[in-house]
Amino acid sequence: MLSRAPMPTLAPSRAERWDIFCTVIDNYGDIGVSWRLARQLASEHGIAVRLWVDDLRSFGALCPTLDTSRERQQIAGVDIRRWHNVTLDEEESATLTEDSDDALPGEVVIEAFGCTLPEYFVAAMAERAHPPCWINLEYLSAEPWTLGCHGLASPHPRWPLTKYFFFPGFDPNGGGLLREREVLAQRDARTGQGQKPAHIEHYPNLAPLPERGLRISLFAYETPAITALLTIWAELATPAAPICCLIPASRALQAVATFFGQSLQPGDVCRRGALEIHVLPFVEQAHYDALLQTCDVNIVRGEDSFVRAQWAAKPLLWHIYPQDEDAHCVKLDAFLDIYCPALPAAASAALRRFWHGWNAGELDADTWCAFADALPTLTKHAAVWSARLAEQEDLASRLVLFCRARV
Incomplete structure (x- = not known):
């Protein structure tokens, strides 16, 4: 009782x-x-x-x-x-x-x-x-x-x-x-210059990263949405607006390897058009936190990385752990219901559509474009959200x- x-x-x-x-x-x-x-x-x-x-x-x-x-x-x-x-x-x-x-x-x-x-x-x-x-x-x-x-x-x-x-x-x-005392100060020290570093802490074997364009981390479960998103990025990225995706070694890596038609391991770099993929080693938590803080968008999974992405104060996409009878969809919408109200209607709709499409394993170019167009608004919102939680x-x-x- x-x-x-x-x-x-x-x-x-x-x-x-x-x-x-x-x-x-x-x-x-x-x-x-x-x-x-x-x-x-x-x-x-x-x-x-x-x-x-x-x-x-x-x-x-x-x-x-x-x-x-x-x-x-x-x-x-x-x-x-x-x-x-x-x-x-x-x-x-x-x-x-x-x-x-x-x-x-x-x-x-x-x-x-x-x-x-x-x-x-x-x-x-x-x-x-x-x-x-x-x-x-x-x-x-x-x-x-x-x-x-x-x-x-x-x-x-x-x-x-x-x-x-x-x-x-x-x-x-x-x-x-979970929030350690120093995590926000460390984040602010890394991001205070307003420039993306060509090298990320604690990844000594990582090839230099482009300092312009969109930088995205991708840590996910297996899903057809990975192949769909890589295809969209490869078609839409341009030399003037390149995309650099950083993928830690995980279960998601097989879909990336299949997309590029080659086996992949940490340290590898793949390119298709203006899309550039860097494969990262699986690292301890504090080092992963540093990665999230230096990206423009973070695709995360489960619980721990989901929380860390919020402390990174950047737009995020949550790949929630799938449960029987789609029970996870209720949890996904419960978070969106508290995260989205302060957003303008268009940005809220774009975020919800992207999150739902990803977790359903179905993405199209319009879904990504709407999310990408909303990124300036979503970036400001992520900072406000993180600050509010930190209170x-x-x-x-x-x-x-x-x-x-x-x-």
Whole structure:
């Protein structure tokens, strides 16, 4: 049974240790959010964080210094643990409880995106003299119903424990968005000169980029819209108005390779007319943030890069993770409904048409042209939108305040 938890009004003494559990289901979204959150809690809030991850290989793509062969290690102030996400029998659970601190929960336990905690760990949570604050960190959504569920408490059916639902979001009454203290200052330092750099930080093997024309980053899931958009760009780009597209190595790269009729790897450059494609390596998060901040348009996917594109304060296109029965379309429109009202009608219509076409896998030249014509307006709007979001408390800070009132 759910009940609404009262909003905290003060922050008691600091919790000593937090546990974050993350199951890598698909792509890098879940671990991307969990890793950002863990680092920020450690560096900005002085919290000792244990991050439990069941797939270190995928995690390693975001954290090149990670040793995927180790069971535990310290990186960026975070205690990273390999999570053997299996059910233990009673004997194994008892052994783990007696011989290891792995079963000693911290003051706060975060279940990222509804992953199921080990039963022995839940039992250990119940045995604490003061049970931890148990958080189910939900997926990001602008849907209105999430505001009604944010902070709701759900008592455990067997143990004297309560789980709280925490919804990241865009509204001041929600859970907020991940935003490190320095991210906006770093962005402004990179973009303050008003010129696009020929070289982007942390991409040492990248060929020099054209300093004029439209620069676009493309990070997407597989979709026929990639081929359609490349075709449109190749036909419409001109020497006076070239297009340079930067594509990090990802699942989208196969469509690009097929379009150019050749295999591709990081460092490759392809051209068709005034369209120029640069293939980038998959890099850690801070380096990807720098890429977004130096582009004119950012095509992003999932949750983590979607939020980072908003802090980049540039026009964006969101490739939302597809769900059964088109449930993702509702989430897509929920965001457009809060993002578009301040736009002029023509720009709003162009943005909605482009987003819907991309996520449906169907694009035509008119859709792209309308979006391109609206870019001056969309660029100003993106800056205003980002500034407005930055006036709110970030997700980590709201989470700390929420939990410290309950431990």
